[in-house]
Amino acid sequence: MDTALNTQAPPVIGEWRLPDRGTMGVIFLIVTESALFTIFVVAYIVYIGRSLSGPYPKDVLDLPILASICLLSSSVTIVFAEHALKRNRVGLFKAWWFATILLGLEFLLSTGLEWRKLIYEDHLTVSTNLFGTTFYALVGLHASHVIVGLIFLLLVMLVSLFGFPIHTQERRVKFLSWYWHFVDAVWIVVFTVVYVIGR
Amino acid sequence: MASIDYPLEHPPVKEGEFSFSNHLYEWVSTVDHKRLGLMYIVTALLFLVVAGIMATVIRLQLAFPNGHVVDPDTYNRLFTMHGTTMVFLVGMPFVAGLSNYLVPLMIGARDMAFPRMNAFGFWIFLFGGFLLYFSYIGGSGLSGAGSAPDVGWFAYAPLTSRAFSRGASTDYWILGILVAGIGSIASAINVIVTTLSMRCPGMTLARMPMFVWVMLIDSWLIIIALPPLSAAQIMLLIDRFLGGNFFNTQNGGSAVLWQHFFWIFGHPEVYILIFPAFAILSEVIPIFSRKPIFGRPAMVGAVAAIGFISLGVWAHHMFAVGMTSWSNTFFTASTMIVGIPTGIKIFNWTATMYGGKIRLATPMLFCCAFLFQFLIAGLTGIMLATGPFDWQLHDSYFVVGHFHFTLVAGLVFALFAGMYYWFPKVSGRMYHEKMGKWHFWLFLIGVELTFVPMHFLGFLGMPRRIYTYEAGRGWEFWNLVATSGLIFQIPATALFVWNLLISSIKGERCGDDPWDAWTLEWSIPSPPPEYNFETIPEVRSSRPLWDLKNPNDPDWRFE
Numbered sequence: 001m002d003t004a005l006n007t008q009a010p011p012v013i014g015e016w017r018l019p020d021r022g023t024m025g026v027i028f029l030i031v032t033e034s035a036l037f038t039i040f041v042v043a044y045i046v047y048i049g050r051s052l053s054g055p056y057p058k059d060v061l062d063l064p065i066l067a068s069i070c071l072l073s074s075s076v077t078i079v080f081a082e083h084a085l086k087r088n089r090v091g092l093f094k095a096w097w098f099a100t101i102l103l104g105l106e107f108l109l110s111t112g113l114e115w116r117k118l119i120y121e122d123h124l125t126v127s128t129n130l131f132g133t134t135f136y137a138l139v140g141l142h143a144s145h146v147i148v149g150l151i152f153l154l155l156v157m158l159v160s161l162f163g164f165p166i167h168t169q170e171r172r173v174k175f176l177s178w179y180w181h182f183v184d185a186v187w188i189v190v191f192t193v194v195y196v197i198g199r
Numbered sequence: 200m201a202s203i204d205y206p207l208e209h210p211p212v213k214e215g216e217f218s219f220s221n222h223l224y225e226w227v228s229t230v231d232h233k234r235l236g237l238m239y240i241v242t243a244l245l246f247l248v249v250a251g252i253m254a255t256v257i258r259l260q261l262a263f264p265n266g267h268v269v270d271p272d273t274y275n276r277l278f279t280m281h282g283t284t285m286v287f288l289v290g291m292p293f294v295a296g297l298s299n300y301l302v303p304l305m306i307g308a309r310d311m312a313f314p315r316m317n318a319f320g321f322w323i324f325l326f327g328g329f330l331l332y333f334s335y336i337g338g339s340g341l342s343g344a345g346s347a348p349d350v351g352w353f354a355y356a357p358l359t360s361r362a363f364s365r366g367a368s369t370d371y372w373i374l375g376i377l378v379a380g381i382g383s384i385a386s387a388i389n390v391i392v393t394t395l396s397m398r399c400p401g402m403t404l405a406r407m408p409m410f411v412w413v414m415l416i417d418s419w420l421i422i423i424a425l426p427p428l429s430a431a432q433i434m435l436l437i438d439r440f441l442g443g444n445f446f447n448t449q450n451g452g453s454a455v456l457w458q459h460f461f462w463i464f465g466h467p468e469v470y471i472l473i474f475p476a477f478a479i480l481s482e483v484i485p486i487f488s489r490k491p492i493f494g495r496p497a498m499v500g501a502v503a504a505i506g507f508i509s510l511g512v513w514a515h516h517m518f519a520v521g522m523t524s525w526s527n528t529f530f531t532a533s534t535m536i537v538g539i540p541t542g543i544k545i546f547n548w549t550a551t552m553y554g555g556k557i558r559l560a561t562p563m564l565f566c567c568a569f570l571f572q573f574l575i576a577g578l579t580g581i582m583l584a585t586g587p588f589d590w591q592l593h594d595s596y597f598v599v600g601h602f603h604f605t606l607v608a609g610l611v612f613a614l615f616a617g618m619y620y621w622f623p624k625v626s627g628r629m630y631h632e633k634m635g636k637w638h639f640w641l642f643l644i645g646v647e648l649t650f651v652p653m654h655f656l657g658f659l660g661m662p663r664r665i666y667t668y669e670a671g672r673g674w675e676f677w678n679l680v681a682t683s684g685l686i687f688q689i690p691a692t693a694l695f696v697w698n699l700l701i702s703s704i705k706g707e708r709c710g711d712d713p714w715d716a717w718t719l720e721w722s723i724p725s726p727p728p729e730y731n732f733e734t735i736p737e738v739r740s741s742r743p744l745w746d747l748k749n750p751n752d753p754d755w756r757f758e
Contacts, residue, residue: 010739010746011755013401021312021396028388032422039430039460043445052451127442130451137437137445 026175030182033145037186040141041193044134048198051129057199060122067110068191071146074103075184078177088167090160097157100180104150111143135194142190145183152176230314231729232299235321237625239296240618242325243289244696250284251692253277255685258649262682264670271666275349278664280331282352283372285606287379288328290472293614294421295320295386297475298414301621302390304720304727305408307399307736312392320385327379334371348372351664353465354435356446356457361439370439373432380425387421390414399719401738406758408718408741409481409492412499416506417474423510424467431460455520462513470509473605476573476613477502477544480566483620484548486716487563488555491742491754494547501540501547508537518586519593527586534584541577545570561635565616568643572608576601579654594664597657603650615642615695622699623713627725628706634698641691649684652677717742 081096115136118124124132156173160166166173226234257277260268269277303311311317334347348368350358359369394415398407407415435457437443444450446457485492492498514522514530522530548570557563579601583589592598615638622630656677661668668674712721719736720727722744740746740754 008756010753013737013739016400018396018398021392024392024395025313025388028391028422032384032388032426035423035426036430039427039463040434043430043434043456043460046453046456047451050451125442126437127444130444133437133443133445133452137434137443141433 020171022171022175026178030178033182034186037141037189040138041189044138044193044198047130047134051131053129055122055124055128055131057131057135057194060118060124061195061199062114063195064110064114064191067107067114068187070103070110071107071184071187074100074107075181077103078180082170082173082177085167085170085173090167093166094157094160097153097160101150101153101157104146104153108143108146108150111139138190138194142183142186145186149176149180149183153180230310230318232303232311232314232317233625233727233729233731235317236296236298236300238321239292239299239324242328243292243296246284246288246292246328248692250281250289253281253284255689257281258682258685260667261665261678263679264668264672264675266667272346272349274666275664276347279348279351279372283331283348283376286352286468286472287376288331290606290610291379291383292324294414294417294471294475295324295383297478297617298390298418299386300625301720302393302411302414303397304723304731305411305718306394306397306402307719307732307738308393308397309731309735311389312397313389316385317389320382320389322382323385324379324382327375327377327382329375330378331371331375334368334375337367337371353458353461355461356435356452356454357448359435359439359457360447370436373435373439377429377432380429384422384425387418387425390418391422399732399735399738402743406738406741406743409495409498410478410718413474413478413481413502416502417471417478420467420471420474420506420509424464424471427460428464428468431457431464434460455517458517458520459514462516463510465516466513467506467509469602469605470505473610474502474506475617476569476610479613479617479620480548480569482718483562483566483616484551486620486714487558487560487566488552489558490551490555491717492547493550493553494543495741497543498547501543504540505537508533508540512537515584515589518589531584531586535581538577538581545574545577560619561630561632561639562616562620564636564639565612565619568639569609569612569616572604572612572646576604576609579604592657594662595657596653596661596663599663600650600653600657603653608646608650612642612646615639618699620714621720622702623709624720624725624727626703626706627708628702629709629713630702630706631698634694638691638694638698641687641694645684645687645689645691647684648687649681652681656681712744715748717745719743722747 077096077099081093081100084090084092084096124135126133126136153176156166156169156176226238229235256269257274260266260274299311299317303309331348346366346368348354348364348371350364350369350372354369354372357363394407394411404412434443434445438445438447438452444452446452446454448454481492481498512530512534514526515534518527518530548566559567579597583592583598583601619630619635622628656674659673659677661672661674661678668678709725711723711725714721719732719738722736723732736743740758742754746753746755
């Protein structure tokens with residue numbers, strides 16, 4: 001056997017860095033959630049215009065402009081909050097975080113008022129027609145994700161108000177903000193499908 | 200204050216003292232990936248026995264014309280629960296259990312990425328399983344109708360609507376599977392993140408064992424393909440409880456949409472189930488042929504290709520529904536394409552064996568049988584993928600024969616191979632080789648006797664899920680042959696269980712590496728200590744243990 005080969009030193013393993021597991025976990029959670037939403041969106045699109053009786057989307061749906069602005073701008077405020085945390089300015093962080101929660105709540109409130117109008121004035125429920133079924137399912141699925149997001153946002157708010165050193169949890173705050181961005185991105189899809197194409 | 204009779208904190212156990220409650224406590228509260236993996240596999244085996252008993256009753260019912268072993272309603276429940284159990288409570292936990300136990304050991308990690316989520320995944324899965332089986336007791340609901348679900352494992356609409364499925368049995372089916380699905384997704388995310396973020400130094404993706412590669416792609420398929428089922432089940436819940444119209448044809452809804460959604464999940468699901476078989480074969484065949492696997496990159500590429508293509512073939516389950524001819528053509532073509540990467544895999548396994556020093560131990564026997572049987576299953580799959588052919592044999596026993604050949608003659612054989620192969624690692628003892636060989640031959644004969652005649656019955660026109668049949672249709676002989684396979688399968692399975700039980704107590708101690716293998720799990724003691732690796736290993740090739748054993752001829756020189 002070749003002696004030169006025999007004495008060859010094993011290759012040196014350089015610096016060994018792998019992606020952060022929390023980051024990967026959140027990414028794949030978002031992937032799997034996207035697959036869930038995709039099917040609901042597909043069901044909505046398939047059933048556009050298939051309702052056998054009214055009320056139809058064009059008669060009862062109004063563009064939720066204010067709610068959309070609130071939800072989308074909450075994605076901006078949460079980024080500001082993150083930046084404040086990165087620069088260790090906890091007071092500023094709390095302020096932006098609180099703004100995010102308020103904007104999220106305003107979105108939920110608008111959705112609630114919209115549903116109230118649809119149910120009481122337009123008599124549209126889940127069982128009325130296909131539009132009702134798909135509308136409440138898709139918007140409801142999204143709203144339930146907003147609620148879950150808000151619960152976690154509130155949790156962070158509360159623990160930081162009670163003096164928990166939130167600046168040590170920068171990484172987890174980042175994951176939460178990613179989830180929140182995801183919920184916002186889904187809203188863009190829902191808005192387009194339900195209020196633009198579906199109307 | 201009154202004294203407290205039970206200790207609030209767990210008492211320390213003296214050295215050498217056995218305490219049942221302590222053991223139970225340790226197993227229930229564990230977050231160790233090896234214990235969770237074993238719990239998954241034991242649960243899967245228990246459900247396998249339950250669903251196997253159901254299959255036995257089904258076969259007895261069909262053994263003779265005009266059979267009356269069970270009544271028709273019970274029969275419907277039996278095939279529904281048999282299918283649902285085998286897919287969701289046997290196949291899925293096997294995926295999770297194998298990857299839980301082996302992936303960290305193979306990539307040189309001390310645990311999974313999220314140990315507590317791992318435990319959550321197992322317990323929520325088990326809860327889902329219990330929920331499904333609770334339907335036997337609680338399924339009648341308030342209306343007093345129904346018991347276990349009887350809608351078939353794919354629960355086609357409108358069978359699942361309130362009008363046709365009274366009582367709560369279908370709701371137990373929906374909720375049980377939904378909940379078990381959450382567990383599967385949790386465990387799949389865990390496997391993906393573990394593989395991407397926890398590999399030991401030097402273990403690049405290119406050097407990762409084939410098993411880990413296949414499980415990575417398998418888990419990817421799970422997180423993409425399982426949510427569509429969950430979504431469809433949520434819609435079904437909305438239909439059943441809130442009066443929604445998703446699948447209500449009376450109000451414009453579409454029953455075919457359920458079929459689409461179900462098979463968007465359902466077809467990738469069968470690949471999710473067969474991938475562990477690929478993973479096991481890719482480890483066992485090289486070790487028992489004493490050759491590195493042939494065409495590693497092609498093998499990984501083939502699995503990735505199957506994973507990708509399988510997401511676009513679902514409607515080949517629906518040729519008989521009446522789709523457009525464009526859809527029929529597309530899904531025929533896309534399904535046939537799957538045959539190419541699958542062919543690559545079979546060729547590469549065969550090429551690995553070619554010229555190798557083959558040791559025909561029990562795991563290898565099961566792998567060899569897998570190659571032949573899975574090839575046949577694949578060929579009948581290509582036959583069924585052809586639209587016009589499928590119109591002839593749709594929902595016939597040919598289909599039943601086809602998928603039992605992939606799942607029993609394929610997957611179950613590979614699982615047996617895997618369990619015999621890793622048994623020494625898990626228990627530290629060798630299984631009884633002679634009993635293993637008996638198990639193999641008996642099981643082989645039984646499986647061939649049971650599932651080959653099903654293809655003939657399909658050609659003779661016997662429909663699937665039929666309760667009974669009259670004499671004189673030419674079905675009696677083959678049905679009797681199919682049932683007679685049980686005479687071999689049941690003792691074979693009993694022998695397997697007995698072998699594992701007796702060998703884990705009395706088996707010969709086998710050392711750390713009885714197979715002279717090349718992957719990292721064989722470099723540590725058997726059974727592995729709780730921390731897996733005393734020092735985190737460093738890896739320089741795809742066969743790290745070979746490098747250690749052969750310092751004069753290490754693999755890294757050629758990579």
